[in-house]
Amino acid sequence: MEFFAQSGIFWAFMGACFASVMGAIASSLGSGSTGQAATGLATERPELGMKAIILEALPGSQVIYGFVALFFVVYVVMPKYEALTVMQGLQVFIACLPVGISGLFSGIFQGRVLVGAMNMLAKDEGSFANAMIMGAIVETVAILGLLGTILMLLKV
DSSP: OHHHHTOHHHHHHHHHHHHHHHHHHHHHHHHHHHHHHHHHHHHHOGGGHHHHHHHHHGGGHHHHHHHHHHHHIIIIIGGGOSSOOHHHHHHHHHHHHHHHHHHHHHHHHHHHHHHHHHHHHHHOGGGHHHHHHHHHHHHHHHHHHHHHHHHHHTTO
């Protein structure tokens, strides 16, 4: 166990995994809650089924951001070094926190916003653009988290 605590590669992989797993959890929770609302909407108003599916897909982007961070660590940062020091590994781990944490919370809350948007869409079919914008506003948090992670990883 001592090897892992003193290995930079271990900490770098922990950061990459954290970013990826948090994005996956966020996407599954956000898309899951939105999907439940979408099935109800599509049952009552079948003509809105495709719009509901589009809204349900929005929280799925957080897993993509986490994967981008993982890819960036493994294929951009790690090849720069023959061996990562513990300090460099911890820097990578810390750099992955913004995308993981912002992705987790934005995915969950984006799902909640889009559940409300489904209710709005059920009452007014013309509110689809507003529903998309409401979901996209929450998405901004995850995008900025990814940007922060990439900027910090470039400095490791």
